Amino acid sequence: MVDTPANPQWLEDWQRMSRQYWDGWTDLAGKNPGLATGVASSPPWHEGLEQWARLYAGSGNHGDVAERMLSNAKTYLDMLQNLSALASGKMPDMGATAWTDALKNGMNIPGGNASMFSNPMMNGPMAGPWNDLSGSGAKGFDQMMAQFTQTIAPMVEAAKRGFDMPAFGYQREQQEHMQKTAKALFEYQQQNARYNALMLKASQRGFDILQSKLAAREEPGRQIDSVKALYDLWVDAAEEGYAEIALSPEFREVYGELVNAQMRARTHIQASVERYCNDLGMPTRGEIDSIGKRLQELRREVRRNGEATGDSNGLADELAALRRELAELKSARTITATSANPTKPAVAAKKEMTKTTKRKKLVATRAANQAGEKSPAKRSAAKKKPASRKAKRKAESTPPPAGNVEAGTFAARVAEFARASKGSKARPSKGKADKSARTGKSAKSKSNKR
Amino acid sequence: MGPIRIEPLRALDEALRIQKKISAGLATLRSLDDVDYGATDKEEVYREDKLVVYRFKGEKKPTAKTPILIVYALVNRPYMVDLQDDRSLVRNLLAQGEDVYLIDWGYTDRADRWLTLDDYINGYIRRCVDVVARRAKVPKINLLGICQGGAFSLCFTSIYPEKVKNLITMVTPVDFHTADNMLSHWTRGLDVDLMIDTLGNVPADLMNWCYLTLKPVRLFQQKYIGMIDILDDKTELENFLRMEKWIFDSPDQAGEAFREFIRDFYQGNKLMQGGLKIGDKSVNLKKITMPVLNIFAEQDHLVPPDASRALEGVVGTKDYTQLAFKGGHIGIYVSGRAQREVPSGIHNWLAERSN
Numbered sequence: 001m002v003d004t005p006a007n008p009q010w011l012e013d014w015q016r017m018s019r020q021y022w023d024g025w026t027d028l029a030g031k032n033p034g035l036a037t038g039v040a041s042s043p044p045w046h047e048g049l050e051q052w053a054r055l056y057a058g059s060g061n062h063g064d065v066a067e068r069m070l071s072n073a074k075t076y077l078d079m080l081q082n083l084s085a086l087a088s089g090k091m092p093d094m095g096a097t098a099w100t101d102a103l104k105n106g107m108n109i110p111g112g113n114a115s116m117f118s119n120p121m122m123n124g125p126m127a128g129p130w131n132d133l134s135g136s137g138a139k140g141f142d143q144m145m146a147q148f149t150q151t152i153a154p155m156v157e158a159a160k161r162g163f164d165m166p167a168f169g170y171q172r173e174q175q176e177h178m179q180k181t182a183k184a185l186f187e188y189q190q191q192n193a194r195y196n197a198l199m200l201k202a203s204q205r206g207f208d209i210l211q212s213k214l215a216a217r218e219e220p221g222r223q224i225d226s227v228k229a230l231y232d233l234w235v236d237a238a239e240e241g242y243a244e245i246a247l248s249p250e251f252r253e254v255y256g257e258l259v260n261a262q263m264r265a266r267t268h269i270q271a272s273v274e275r276y277c278n279d280l281g282m283p284t285r286g287e288i289d290s291i292g293k294r295l296q297e298l299r300r301e302v303r304r305n306g307e308a309t310g311d312s313n314g315l316a317d318e319l320a321a322l323r324r325e326l327a328e329l330k331s332a333r334t335i336t337a338t339s340a341n342p343t344k345p346a347v348a349a350k351k352e353m354t355k356t357t358k359r360k361k362l363v364a365t366r367a368a369n370q371a372g373e374k375s376p377a378k379r380s381a382a383k384k385k386p387a388s389r390k391a392k393r394k395a396e397s398t399p400p401p402a403g404n405v406e407a408g409t410f411a412a413r414v415a416e417f418a419r420a421s422k423g424s425k426a427r428p429s430k431g432k433a434d435k436s437a438r439t440g441k442s443a444k445s446k447s448n449k450r
Numbered sequence: 451m452g453p454i455r456i457e458p459l460r461a462l463d464e465a466l467r468i469q470k471k472i473s474a475g476l477a478t479l480r481s482l483d484d485v486d487y488g489a490t491d492k493e494e495v496y497r498e499d500k501l502v503v504y505r506f507k508g509e510k511k512p513t514a515k516t517p518i519l520i521v522y523a524l525v526n527r528p529y530m531v532d533l534q535d536d537r538s539l540v541r542n543l544l545a546q547g548e549d550v551y552l553i554d555w556g557y558t559d560r561a562d563r564w565l566t567l568d569d570y571i572n573g574y575i576r577r578c579v580d581v582v583a584r585r586a587k588v589p590k591i592n593l594l595g596i597c598q599g600g601a602f603s604l605c606f607t608s609i610y611p612e613k614v615k616n617l618i619t620m621v622t623p624v625d626f627h628t629a630d631n632m633l634s635h636w637t638r639g640l641d642v643d644l645m646i647d648t649l650g651n652v653p654a655d656l657m658n659w660c661y662l663t664l665k666p667v668r669l670f671q672q673k674y675i676g677m678i679d680i681l682d683d684k685t686e687l688e689n690f691l692r693m694e695k696w697i698f699d700s701p702d703q704a705g706e707a708f709r710e711f712i713r714d715f716y717q718g719n720k721l722m723q724g725g726l727k728i729g730d731k732s733v734n735l736k737k738i739t740m741p742v743l744n745i746f747a748e749q750d751h752l753v754p755p756d757a758s759r760a761l762e763g764v765v766g767t768k769d770y771t772q773l774a775f776k777g778g779h780i781g782i783y784v785s786g787r788a789q790r791e792v793p794s795g796i797h798n799w800l801a802e803r804s805n
Contacts, residue, residue, distance in 0.1 A: 065479070065677075065690075065691060065694055066476060066479055066480075068674045069674045069675075069677050069678065070472075071674075072671050072674040072675050073468065073472060073674075073675065073678060075671065075675075076468070076675045076678075077465060077468065077469075080461055080464060080465050080468075094452045094454075095452060095453075096453050099452065099453060099454055214453040214454070215453070216453075217453035217454070218452065218453045222453075223452070223453060223454060223455045224453060224454045224455070224456070225454075225455050225456060225457070225460070226456060226460065226461075226464065227456060227461055227464055228464065230454060230456070231672075231675070232672075235667050235668060235671075235672045238667045239665055239666075239667050239668060242666060242667070243632070246632055246635070246636075246664075247629075247630070247632060247635055251635075251636075252635050252636065252638060252639045253639055255636050255639055256636075256638070256639020256640050256641075257639065259639075259640055259645065260639075260640065260641045260644060260645075263641065263644045263645050263648040263649075264644065266648050266649075267644070267647070267648050270648065285650075288560070289563065289650065292560065292561060292563055292564055293564050295561070295564075296563075296564035296565065296569075297564075299499075300569070300573075303573065
């Protein structure tokens, strides 16, 4: 059971052991100048850090950050011990080259061959970042690839078995596809090896640079006197070496090929998964993409239409123009009627008024119908007595009077604007949209809110 | 004389000091709540799909008549400009009297896989600019584009110059083919069509990994060893965690927009060399004739200074100002120097052009 911070007995033990360990190690180093490695395979601070790591495992309180920090702290303490050992005794007279070799070899830093990168035993103090980089090109790709490879392992094995066999018969297509998948995976592994070789080159270049930096410190008064300073110098050198390689044309080509090879492998794997899903009647990635593409096209179209017909001021302007047009038409009809019956203007005016009232009612009814709402007159009629089917058919088949064509168009367009405005609003409140459609006030009020 | 003289006793002291720091500091780390971000009050003024436009509220009313709209990059979350009380570009701009709006792009998911640069620039940004202008009752606004958002702002301003009064770009890549641009160097060997056809959206983890591998030893290891030194300082530790959260809190990238951005900007360098089209609209930086302020960081490893400096040679304006900041891509928002220099630099430059 892990102690809590409130009762960290193990912590006190850990600190006491560390002190003893260091005392013992210092004595030993003093008696054995040139001691290049630690005196124990598992230093006590490792256990203390492990305790902390366990304490944080699964903890929501910055557990991931603590894990990263502890992992690197272990690395750093290892390095500190090794460097101290190197620095003690007769070592101070070592030159830059000897120091660099000692750092490289004594501390297990990559410098040999590319396979070291994939060797889990390679846990040198400074090897962490290179280990992280190796075998991946970009870790994100590598992680994804590892997951995929695990998932489809049985399929890959099947593909390997049939890799050299000619494809024929009922399973010809499937066999050929698996052969291609296997080839793509092998190609990816080849590209991965090329990438690892470049990472090794970057590491070696980092040590070349470190050596020259150390040489510059041989002058009196410029010596490095702390582990931290040496570590920082190594970081600078390692980054410089990496940058040189990472900016080379060779790296661009290798990196690109690595990513492309992985994408090809993934494409083949996805195609297989898609086919299996199809066979099982499950939705596939291709289908979802297809729906997504259509949906996006539809969203663009709706947006375009909304903007074309009624984006804010545009809708209001068009509505105002239509109103003016209607007023002019009314005015023109009044003048015509008046001039056609000059002797009885009052009667003509009354008839015109009656016509206008009827027309208004009809317009209102049509607009309301389009908005899915009954007119007031219909509502009251419906309350009184249900309309007969015959009457309904008659009403539907009766064309609007000639003089009402423009007005009818207007009503239809108002309703159309209401719908367009409703459709183009980013996230309409359902209740509001419905209400405005019912009241027929949608166009202007909505456009102002947008 | 050898280059290294480390006294064993000093090394021992260093080791014990580290152990002590870890012992004391980890308890502090465990006691800290999840760090918060966003120092300034804000109100939502527009929402469309996943994006939200916010207007920030200062302690006093803005004195500037023309608002600033911040267009952030798609690749990270925009709260970097308002990280915490004492590290906030937004708060400092408000204190100077500016009226500040920001586009928060939200978190992209598979439903956004088909969004193109046309959707982002001619669609979203244009409508956001219109909304801000309408609210402020001005015909043109000031645009502040950051990083990739700066490249978008350049495209937008070139297409709709009548909507932008002053253009400010921060750490914005213009020439994507400078010799020291590592990201661009890597992307040029990629078959981006194959990549997007395969991945759909580009996962945020993959993007983060690419950024970290630009400086692997510093960002994977040295940073966390440096963290040991601040373990017993609660404030510093919170600052570290806040930054850590921001770094790894990234949205996925909409596939089609990413494809176009890599192909036309990183690989084709069309923003610089010409021939860039966003949807059916051509981008020509010579059409940017309003005042331009270009701010970049001298130690920027993501957008090298030369990539930003190139704007001077290609933009059409005669009123071009350049501000080189001593710091990195992130430091330009959060360092102490940035708090002193950047907001006042922007405000003074705008004030001189307020008529």
